[in-house]
Amino acid sequence: MKRTQSSDALLEVQNLAVEFRRSEDIVHAVNGISFSVERGKVLGIVGESGSGKSVAMMSVIGLLRSNGTIKSGSALFEGKDLLRMSQRQLRHIRGRQIGVIFQDPMTSLNPYMRVGDQIMEVMLEHHYGTTKQAFDRTISLLTELGISEPRKRFRNYPHEFSGGMRQRIMIAMAMACEPDLIIADEPTTALDATVQMQILDLLKRVQKQRNMSIVMITHDFGVATNFCHKILVLYAGQVMEVADTRTFISNPAHPYTRGLRNSVIELGQRGRKLEAIPGMTPTLTSPPTSCSFADRCPLVSDQCRVELPKLREIGEGHLVSCHRAEEVISHGY
Numbered sequence: 001m002k003r004t005q006s007s008d009a010l011l012e013v014q015n016l017a018v019e020f021r022r023s024e025d026i027v028h029a030v031n032g033i034s035f036s037v038e039r040g041k042v043l044g045i046v047g048e049s050g051s052g053k054s055v056a057m058m059s060v061i062g063l064l065r066s067n068g069t070i071k072s073g074s075a076l077f078e079g080k081d082l083l084r085m086s087q088r089q090l091r092h093i094r095g096r097q098i099g100v101i102f103q104d105p106m107t108s109l110n111p112y113m114r115v116g117d118q119i120m121e122v123m124l125e126h127h128y129g130t131t132k133q134a135f136d137r138t139i140s141l142l143t144e145l146g147i148s149e150p151r152k153r154f155r156n157y158p159h160e161f162s163g164g165m166r167q168r169i170m171i172a173m174a175m176a177c178e179p180d181l182i183i184a185d186e187p188t189t190a191l192d193a194t195v196q197m198q199i200l201d202l203l204k205r206v207q208k209q210r211n212m213s214i215v216m217i218t219h220d221f222g223v224a225t226n227f228c229h230k231i232l233v234l235y236a237g238q239v240m241e242v243a244d245t246r247t248f249i250s251n252p253a254h255p256y257t258r259g260l261r262n263s264v265i266e267l268g269q270r271g272r273k274l275e276a277i278p279g280m281t282p283t284l285t286s287p288p289t290s291c292s293f294a295d296r297c298p299l300v301s302d303q304c305r306v307e308l309p310k311l312r313e314i315g316e317g318h319l320v321s322c323h324r325a326e327e328v329i330s331h332g333y
């Protein structure tokens with residue numbers, strides 16, 4: 001495969017496949033996905049739990065668990081393939097050029113270290129300025145991220161902060177070396193709705209001001225459409241649909257995407273979480289040979305059960321892997 005990178009893509013992932021070894025079988029977690037993240041833009045990766053969102057992004061930055069293997073693919077970041085780098089090279093890029101924010105700050109923060117020191121440490125580890133500069137920058141990051149009395153808060157430990165405030169500390173750490181890209185893996189899932197909005201607004205503001213790229217991983221279709229420029233829908237480790245956000249709101253072409261969208265509307269109307277789409281996600285113990293969504297799809301046909309739908313372009317920048325996408329759009333299922 002030819003490996004070139006389009007000019008405004010900061011990260012370009014091609015044909016990524018990841019498997020895990022388990023005692024009895026193999027889990028085909030990511031099955032040949034391709035996508036790009038443009039400079040200064042936010043890409044949303046959406047799908048139910050277990051669809052391969054975290055595995056896809058973590059494998060790109062070298063944080064795959066030891067029983068996992070990258071079976072194929074490339075991930076060009078500023079022209080260099082991350083999948084062919086050593087752990088040492090990747091450690092250098094993580095934190096310096098690519099910042100990462102996880103769902104639960106408590107597992108990522110050191111409980112015994114003052115938060116200010118933890119933010120400073122990111123910069124010192126990457127030789128990003130002198131100690132004095134790292135300190136000043138920590139104070140200004142805390143201020144920018146809405147933490148009042150930053151000099152006092154610098155000396156606090158993680159347990160002295162609320163969940164939302166801890167997530168702000170994580171954002172400060174991710175931003176410390178002014179990376180070009182931030183990967184945010186369900187950064188607001190553990191927070192209540194009001195704090196979630198505050199954190200997303202904050203991320204959006206700093207993303208715009210610094211013209212950063214973000215990959216926002218979320219199971220929440222509403223978060224994705226509010227926050228992202230472009231959205232990638234994953235299901236069973238495959239790309240179901242990609243388009244800009246406007247297309248996703250007005251004209252999603254995959255029955256799975258329609259299901260995700262409808263669950264958000266119902267959530268708003270009834271004020272409680274309903275099961276998004278009836279049925280279960282497939283086990284991933286064999287590679288897909290037909291449509292993985294067939295068993296849950298309201299539009300399933302015989303073809304869907306025997307033929308794997310290819311990802312194909314149905315509009316400008318609008319890709320979908322569904323045999324019946326045209327009908328979905330014209331009938332508005």
Ligand SMILES: Nc1ncnc2c1ncn2[C@@H]1O[C@H](COP(=O)(O)OP(=O)(O)O)[C@@H](O)[C@H]1O
Pocket residue numbers: 020021022027029047048049050051052053054055056065067068284
């Ligand atoms: N270390 C592992 N060993 C075996 N299976 C794994 C491992 N990590 C993830 N998986 C499986 O890979 C699939 C994708 O997981 P993940 O990317 O974490 O989903 P999500 O979309 O919720 O982030 C799931 O079926 C999950 O059970």
Ligand SMILES: [Mg+2]
Pocket residue numbers: 053054055185186
């Ligand atoms: Mg995940």
